[in-house]
Structures are given as C-alpha cells and as structure tokens.
Amino acid sequence: MSSYACQPPKNNDYNNHKSAIWQSEQYAIYPDKVVQQEFAAHALSPTKMTSNYKSKAKEFQNPKLTFKFSINGKDNEMVPGEDHQFTCIAQNGTCETPLITFGEPLKLTGKVPVNTYLPPNTKLKIRLDMRQVLEAFNIEGFFTTYNGDKIYKEDFKGVFVAGNPAPLTWDFDNLANYPELELKDPYGNGIFEVTLLLTSDEEDTITASNWELSKEVASFPQYSSNYPVVDALYNLSLEEMVNAIEPDSTFRTGKEWSGVWTRDISYSIILSMAILQPEVARISLLRKVTKHQRIIQDTGTGGAYPISSDRIVWAIAAWELYKVTGDINWLKESYQIIKNSLEDDLKNVYNPKTGLFRGESSFLDWREQTYPEWMQPTDIFESECLGTNAVFYQASSILAQMAEILNEKSVAEKYRQLAEKVKKGINEQLWLPENGYYGQYVYGRNFKILSPKAEALGEALCVLFDIADSEKQQSIVAKTPVTPYGIPCIYPQIPNIPPYHNNAVWPFVQSYWSLAAAKVGNKQALTESISAIYRPAALLLTNKENFVASNGDYAGTQINSSNMLWSLAGNLSLIYKVIFGMDFQPNCLQFKPVVPQAFAGNRTLKNFKYRQTILDIYLEGHGNKIKTVTLDNKAIPQAEIPAHLTGRHVLKIELENNRLSGSKINKVAVEFSPISPEVSYANGTLSWEEVADAKFYKVVQNGKELLKSENTSVKVLASEYSEYQVIAVTSKGHESFASEPLVVTSEKNTQLLELEKSVAKAHSSYKEASGIGFIEISKDKSASLNLPFTVAEPGIYAIDFRYANGEGPINTNNKCAIRTLKINDNFLGTIVLPQRGSNEWSDWGFSNAVQVKLEKGTHQLTLAFEPVNENMNEEVNRAMLDCIRLTKITN
Numbered sequence: 001m002s003s004y005a006c007q008p009p010k011n012n013d014y015n016n017h018k019s020a021i022w023q024s025e026q027y028a029i030y031p032d033k034v035v036q037q038e039f040a041a042h043a044l045s046p047t048k049m050t051s052n053y054k055s056k057a058k059e060f061q062n063p064k065l066t067f068k069f070s071i072n073g074k075d076n077e078m079v080p081g082e083d084h085q086f087t088c089i090a091q092n093g094t095c096e097t098p099l100i101t102f103g104e105p106l107k108l109t110g111k112v113p114v115n116t117y118l119p120p121n122t123k124l125k126i127r128l129d130m131r132q133v134l135e136a137f138n139i140e141g142f143f144t145t146y147n148g149d150k151i152y153k154e155d156f157k158g159v160f161v162a163g164n165p166a167p168l169t170w171d172f173d174n175l176a177n178y179p180e181l182e183l184k185d186p187y188g189n190g191i192f193e194v195t196l197l198l199t200s201d202e203e204d205t206i207t208a209s210n211w212e213l214s215k216e217v218a219s220f221p222q223y224s225s226n227y228p229v230v231d232a233l234y235n236l237s238l239e240e241m242v243n244a245i246e247p248d249s250t251f252r253t254g255k256e257w258s259g260v261w262t263r264d265i266s267y268s269i270i271l272s273m274a275i276l277q278p279e280v281a282r283i284s285l286l287r288k289v290t291k292h293q294r295i296i297q298d299t300g301t302g303g304a305y306p307i308s309s310d311r312i313v314w315a316i317a318a319w320e321l322y323k324v325t326g327d328i329n330w331l332k333e334s335y336q337i338i339k340n341s342l343e344d345d346l347k348n349v350y351n352p353k354t355g356l357f358r359g360e361s362s363f364l365d366w367r368e369q370t371y372p373e374w375m376q377p378t379d380i381f382e383s384e385c386l387g388t389n390a391v392f393y394q395a396s397s398i399l400a401q402m403a404e405i406l407n408e409k410s411v412a413e414k415y416r417q418l419a420e421k422v423k424k425g426i427n428e429q430l431w432l433p434e435n436g437y438y439g440q441y442v443y444g445r446n447f448k449i450l451s452p453k454a455e456a457l458g459e460a461l462c463v464l465f466d467i468a469d470s471e472k473q474q475s476i477v478a479k480t481p482v483t484p485y486g487i488p489c490i491y492p493q494i495p496n497i498p499p500y501h502n503n504a505v506w507p508f509v510q511s512y513w514s515l516a517a518a519k520v521g522n523k524q525a526l527t528e529s530i531s532a533i534y535r536p537a538a539l540l541l542t543n544k545e546n547f548v549a550s551n552g553d554y555a556g557t558q559i560n561s562s563n564m565l566w567s568l569a570g571n572l573s574l575i576y577k578v579i580f581g582m583d584f585q586p587n588c589l590q591f592k593p594v595v596p597q598a599f600a601g602n603r604t605l606k607n608f609k610y611r612q613t614i615l616d617i618y619l620e621g622h623g624n625k626i627k628t629v630t631l632d633n634k635a636i637p638q639a640e641i642p643a644h645l646t647g648r649h650v651l652k653i654e655l656e657n658n659r660l661s662g663s664k665i666n667k668v669a670v671e672f673s674p675i676s677p678e679v680s681y682a683n684g685t686l687s688w689e690e691v692a693d694a695k696f697y698k699v700v701q702n703g704k705e706l707l708k709s710e711n712t713s714v715k716v717l718a719s720e721y722s723e724y725q726v727i728a729v730t731s732k733g734h735e736s737f738a739s740e741p742l743v744v745t746s747e748k749n750t751q752l753l754e755l756e757k758s759v760a761k762a763h764s765s766y767k768e769a770s771g772i773g774f775i776e777i778s779k780d781k782s783a784s785l786n787l788p789f790t791v792a793e794p795g796i797y798a799i800d801f802r803y804a805n806g807e808g809p810i811n812t813n814n815k816c817a818i819r820t821l822k823i824n825d826n827f828l829g830t831i832v833l834p835q836r837g838s839n840e841w842s843d844w845g846f847s848n849a850v851q852v853k854l855e856k857g858t859h860q861l862t863l864a865f866e867p868v869n870e871n872m873n874e875e876v877n878r879a880m881l882d883c884i885r886l887t888k889i890t891n
Contacts, residue, residue: 022531032228034538041538043228047213053539057555061118067163073175076145096125131190173811211541221608226601254561266317268569300365302377302834303816309359315395323584355425362387369501374740377834385441386458393422436479447703463516478664485552486532500558511570518594522662543567550670591639595622612646621655674728674736687713694728721745753884767842778878784864798849802882806841814872817879822862833879
C-alpha cells in the first residue's frame with residue numbers, strides 16, 4: 001500500500017471533476033455536483049453546498065379537479081372510482097362549481113383550452129346540496145349511503161371535501177384534521193359551501209439554496225474521500241442527526257414529526273444510529289416499552305396492535321445496539337422485553353397453519369396507500385405480509401441468540417424453530433418464481449390469495465436476513481422493479497391514490513435496498529441505488545422523508561418532512577455499512593467493504609469509536625475482495641477488530657479492484673395497476689363493469705384461480721360455500737387488487753347466535769343491533785363469556801362476531817379490543833375488534849374469522865380477556881357484541 005493512500009483531496013480539488021459517476025436521462029451524479037435538468041447542487045467544500053432546485057409541482061397545474069364529499073371523514077358518497085370532475089377556469093382569480101347534489105356525480109363538459117393551466121392563488125368555491133341527507137335525518141333518523149350503511153342523525157359530525165390538487169387530499173381518515181376542508185351551511189338552508197385557495201404561494205416549493213455546517217460534529221467519525229458531494233452529504237447528515245436529538249435525549253422522528261416512533265427509531269438504529277448515538281438509541285428504545293414490559297406498537301389502523309404488528313422491529317434494533325456496545329445489562333433488559341412481546345404475538349398474531357404472522361405491512365401503515373379499498377381493519381389484520389414477517393423472522397432468530405448467550409437453552413431452541421417456520425412460510429407462501437421476487441402479502445377472508453406486487457423494504461430485508469437463499473437473493477436484486485428515481489415502496493402503483501407510500505420512493509427504504517445490492521455484489525443496482533439517495537439529499541439540501549416516484553419531486557406527496565431521522569440514518573449507513581462494510585458481531589467488528597468501480601478511490605474514516613477503542617480507518621480501491629489489511633502497520637489475517645481492543649489504532653484496508661459480478665436490474669417506468677372490479681351476483685351469474693385497460697379477468701374461487709375470461713360475467717354454482725373474487729389484468733400483465741370476496745352459498749350454511757340471549761345482558765341504546773340488543777365487553781364487564789351452540793352437520797366452520805367499537809377513528813389511537821377464543825376449553829385463536837369511528841357506536845361490522853373443525857352436536861365457546869390480550873392503551877379494551885356468525889365453509 002502506498003504511503004499516500006487514502007489522503008483526502010486538497011481544497012482546490014473540489015471543482016476539478018468532470019466525468020459523471022452515474023447518469024440517466026433524469027439526472028447525473030458527479031464527484032462535486034448533482035445535476036437534474038436545469039437544476040444543480042454543488043459541493044463547494046466538505047462543509048458547504050449550494051442548490052438552485054425549485055419544485056415544479058405548481059407549474060403547469062392541470063385545471064381539471066377531481067373530488068368527492070365525505071360525511072364524518074368516510075369515503076361514503078359514491079362507489080370507488082366515481083368522482084366529481086370540474087374544470088376550474090378562473091375569472092379574476094376565482095372559479096365556482098355549480099350546485100352539486102350529494103351522491104350525484106358532476107361530470108366534465110367540453111375540453112380544456114390548449115395551454116390552459118391553474119394559476120397560483122386561485123380561489124375555488126364549492127357548493128353542495130345536502131337537503132336530501134338532512135331530510136332523511138329528520139324523517140327516518142338516518143341517511144343510507146350508496147353501499148347500504150346508515151349514518152344516524154346524532155352521529156353526523158360534518159361534511160368534508162376530499163380530492164386533489166392541494167389543499168385537497170384523498171386522506172379520508174384524516175379529513176377531520178383539515179378544518180379548511182369542512183363545508184358549512186351559512187344560511188341554514190341545506191346548501192353547504194367552502195372556499196379553497198388552490199396552488200397557494202404560501203406553500204413551500206423552494207428548498208434551501210445554501211447549506212453550511214453550523215453544528216459541532218467533530219466528536220463524530222470524520223469522513224473524507226475523492227468525492228466532494230459525498231463528503232458534504234455525510235457532514236450534512238451528521239448535522240441533521242444532531243438536530244434530531246430532543247432535549248430529553250430521545251430521537252425526533254423528523255422536522256415535522258415530533259415524538260418517538262417505534263418503527264422509525266428502530267429502522268434508524270439498525271442503519272447507523274446505534275453506531276453514532278448508542279445512548280440516545282437506548283433511551284429512545286426504552287421510551288417505547290409499556291408498563292407491562294412489552295414493546296409499544298405505534299398508533300395505526302383500527303387502534304393499532306394487533307392490526308399493526310411490526311413493533312417487533314424493536315428487537316432487531318436492540319440487538320444491533322448490543323452488538324455495537326457489548327452492554328450485557330442492556331442484553332438482559334431487552335431480552336425480557338422481546339421475549340414478553342413475542343410470547344404475546346404468538347397468541348395474538350401468529351398463524352401456525354401458514355407459519356406466518358398476521359398484521360399490516362411494516363411501515364406501510366396507511367390503508368388505501370397499499371391495500372384494496374374494500375379491506376376493513378380486520379381484513380388488514382388477517383393479511384400476512386412480506387416485510388412484517390421478515391422482521392418477525394429476524395426477531396425470533398435474535399431472541400434465540402440472546403437466549404444462548406444468557407444460557408436459556410429451551411428458549412433458544414423454541415425461537416430457533418419458530419424462525420425456521422417463519423422462513424419456510426415466507427418462501428412457500430410468498431415467493432413468486434415467475435417474477436423472481438416475493439409478493440407483498442396474502443389477503444382475503446376465509447380463503448386467501450397472494451398479491452403479486454413487489455414490496456421494496458420486504459424484498460431487501462429477505463436478502464439481508466438470509467430468508468432468501470443465495471440464488472433468490474441474486475434474483476431479487478436483479479428482478480425487483482426499479483423506477484428512474486429509485487425503488488418505489490410497491491410496484492406497480494395503485495390508481496387514483498395520491499403519492500405517499502403509493503407512487504413514492506423513501507430514502508430509508510432505498511438505503512436498505514443499497515445494503516441488499518451490496519450484499520449480493522450487484523454493481524449496477526448498488527451504484528444506481530446510492531445515486532438515488534444522493535440525488536434528493538443534494539438538490540434539496542436535506543434528508544427528506546419521501547418523494548414522488550414518477551417525477552422525483554418532494555412536493556406532491558401527502559406528507560413530507562425535512563431532517564427525517566431514518567432518511568439521514570440511511571444516508572450515513574452508506575458509508576459505514578456499504579463502503580466500509582461494517583458488520584457488528586457480539587464479539588467483534590468485521591469489515592466487508594463493497595465499493596462499486598464508479599466510486600473507486602481513497603477514503604478515510606477517522607475518530608471512529610468502537611467500544612473501548614478509537615479507529616482511524618483507511619480504505620483504498622474498489623470491489624468487494626480485500627487484498628491486504630493491516631492494524632498499526634502490521635498485517636492481520638482478516639479485517640476484524642476484536643471487542644476487547646483498547647486505545648487508538650490505525651486500520652488500513654486495500655481492495656483488489658475486482659469488478660462486482662452483478663450487473664442486471666429491472667429498470668421500468670412508473671406504471672399503475674388497473675382498478676379493482678366491483679362484482680355482483682344474481683341468478684347464478686357473477687358480473688362486473690368493464691375495467692379500463694383490462695385485457696382479461698381472472699375469476700378466483702376460494703383462493704384458487706377458477707378461470708380466465710374476456711367477458712364481464714360468468715356462470716357459477718351456488719350449492720356449497722364459495723368466495724368469488726375477480727382480478728383485472730392488463731396487456732402488460734399488471735393485476736388489479738382482487739375484488740372484495742363475494743360469498744355465494746345456501747342459507748343453511750350460516751347461522752347467527754344472538755349474544756344477549758346467551759348471557760342475558762341486553763342493551764339497546766345504540767342503533768342497528770340485531771335481535772333485542774347487544775352486550776358490552778370490557779376488562780371488567782363480561783370479561784369472560786361462555787357461549788353454548790349446536791351445529792347440525794360436521795365440517796370446517798368460520799366463527800366471527802358482529803361488533804361495534806367507537807373508541808376511536810380507523811386511522812389512529814390505540815383502543816383495539818382483543819379477546820381470546822376457545823372451544824371446549826381449547827385455544828382457537830384471537831378475536832380482534834378494531835376501532836370503527838370516534839364515538840360511532842352504531843357502526844357495526846364483523847371481526848376477523850377463526851376457523852375450526854366441528855363435529856355434529858353441541859359445543860361451548862369461550863370468549864375471554866386474558867393477559868396476552870392487552871392493547872397498547874392498557875386501560876380501555878372495550879367493544880359491543882351483537883351476535884356470533886357461524887359459517888360452514890367446507891366439509
């Protein structure tokens with residue numbers, strides 16, 4: 001190794017770089033700048049950058065507006081896909097809709113004149129006729145929506161408008177948090193109005209034009225290389241990390257996101273925060289633990305846990321922190337928390353039939369952004385998702401390793417076996433051999449099917465955690481769809497859903513994709529993935545939360561934040577875990593550098609702290625094979641630092657300059673799947689409206705493909721229980737989500753058991769209960785119910801409950817009710833009763849269904865609150881139960 005190896009460039013080298021490191025039609029990365037069309041960001045020094053980037057989101061805004069109305073923040077005006085359409089041609093800065101009747105679509109008339117756009121600061125007045133709704137309230141006491149749901153007069157909270165462009169939003173669940181989108185009745189005549197300011201100049205479309213280091217970061221590892229942009233972005237990310245630490249020594253999620261979030265801190269700690277902020281990481285992790293020593297699930301769908309179940313990613317972060325610090329007390333403390341949580345999860349969310357855990361996709365926790373619109377929170381709970389199960393696999397493996405260290409042999413064996421079952425389940429249930437990557441989840445009701453969409457984070461985690469074997473790992477990185485501005489969260493995109501998780505790239509997900517590409521040695525995938533992280537960070541001079549996949553812009557997603565914790569953590573991870581290849585083990589720190597040839601050169605990382613030692617690390621060359629490695633100028637057999645090393649040392653690594661082997665990626669345009677068909681049944685025939693762009697339709701019966709049809713109707717039999725779904729398929733092979741399962745069966749296969757008759761505790765204060773009332777269950781009321789019933793025929797039965805839970809809205813809070821279901825004192829499964837609307841106790845739905853084989857005769861069900869059924873609220877665990885539904889689904 002030469003004596004001048006790994007020296008940082010001189011200051012006057014910072015503007016002397018000509019050739020691009022990586023480039024595409026959309027943008028180029030140079031050593032000292034990033035260029036995207038007319039925009040450019042320049043690194044003037046390791047601590048100073050400039051950018052002239054300006055969002056084009058408001059330029060050439062289409063005057064065609066799409067919107068619909070919402071009572072109480074629900075999508076309840078018209079069928080999905082049916083919207084109001086209005087062309088806003090402003091006169092004196094103002095336009096006004098005609099009077100629109102609730103439930104009757106307003107359609108576009110005529111063509112928009114050429115070169116006509118929506119100018120900034122246009123005022124839009126929307127007028128809505130609600131008289132028929134109010135009349136129904138006064139005459140019948142309720143209004144019946146298009147799908148048969150009843151909204152009671154006393155439950156009416158207001159009418160909102162949803163749609164696009166901004167300030168309109170399609171986020172129905174959060175409309176109540178946008179008071180400017182609520183229509184009012186100013187004259188008390190049933191005509192509601194609202195005036196909106198479209199493309200407001202107040203909306204920020206210009207990011208910072210200059211960045212200069214202003215925080216003290218000298219105590220952290222100091223990085224330098226032949227790439228000025230990389231050096232500057234490293235220091236910018238260090239500064240944003242300092243910004244992300246609150247006065248109470250916890251991580252702030254982002255500039256616009258206060259508070260500590262389990263998944264955000266965990267994914268960030270895994271990427272790089274355990275390395276740079278171990279004490280803040282420890283404090284933040286402990287902030288996300290309940291008083292019963294369980295991991296806290298972030299708020300989410302239907303009152304969160306167990307509909308959302310990815311809290312267990314905490315375990316992977318805790319293990320990473322232990323490997324970095326070697327703190328045995330932390331190992332013991334976190335071990336018990338992880339064990340408690342997984343023990344509960346085994347009862348509440350594990351499906352022993354498939355080997356998979358149930359629950360919402362990890363981090364993809366915004367219902368319609370990644371799920372079909374028909375899926376209720378109970379349906380989402382029933383789904384078995386790629387990313388979430390990858391996390392459960394790794395958490396189970398980690399608990400086994402922790403147990404080994406702590407000499408808990410039986411626990412270690414139990415969770416080793418569990419991990420293998422989850423791995424087997426992922427590979428058997430979710431792998432798509434024809435695609436060469438995994439599907440996103442299985443979903444449905446009593447019979448499940450696999451969604452073939454790619455799910456980027458889950459694909460990456462399956463590579464990193466060795467859930468996929470080496471052949472599959474190579475295939476995943478080469479074949480998972482990647483779009484021009486990066487890897488989107490899912491592919492293809494969902495139509496009529498605005499960007500956030502849908503049609504979006506998230507830098508932290510891109511970072512995990514970079515780690516996966518590095519692991520398999522795919523040169524093209526890795527170089528492009530690194531570039532996809534550096535592009536937005538340089539142009540925007542911050543680590544943003546996300547950006548639109550179709551144009552690479554930060555403006556246009558539903559929510560966005562600068563200084564985003566997991567984005568900055570991912571940016572820093574490129575240096576630590578890709579370029580230097582740091583792999584922390586319980587007893588050592590290993591180095592497995594992966595440097596694409598495009599980033600070849602010399603680099604240093606000084607003042608790197610590992611346990612009781614400080615390292616100055618020098619790295620030379622490119623490739624992923626080490627030629628020589630020395631510690632304090634003495635050759636050592638492998639690039640590894642033992643945990644017991646103390647003092648300051650110099651580590652030098654020279655790579656062989658080998659070419660990385662992989663060069664294939666699946667580069668595609670941003671494309672959308674067709675909409676889901678709406679299916680009906682009558683007289684032995686399934687039928688549906690034609691779906692735009694559909695070449696043919698798949699008809700699915702009980703989770704299996706029955707036939708393909710180019711027609712929009714098919715004859716089916718109605719003798720035994722069948723769930724039918726229809727999938728629209730385009731000429732490119734993009735599949736819609738399957739339609740909502742439509743049950744065709746004879747009446748004798750279903751019976752309803754009124755609960756109030758069984759337990760003699762009838763209530764009738766809420767509307768729409770069947771029979772003579774319903775019962776209340778809570779932690780201290782009817783905490784255990786014994787429910788005898790009789791079946792006339794043997795078979796497999798699905799058991800679910802009609803219930804109401806008005807403890808909170810569908811999209812937030814933490815009061816999902818949970819119960820354990822037993823039959824003849826044998827555990828059957830968990831019944832989940834999610835929130836359905838804040839104080840909406842007359843909104844009834846069905847719980848998840850638990851399947852059981854029953855013999856002819858009388859049986860006794862027990863529905864009970866048990867300690868494992870604690871939700872994240874830990875106080876309120878309440879619902880109203882109307883009846884039990886017993887459905888014979890097969891012999």
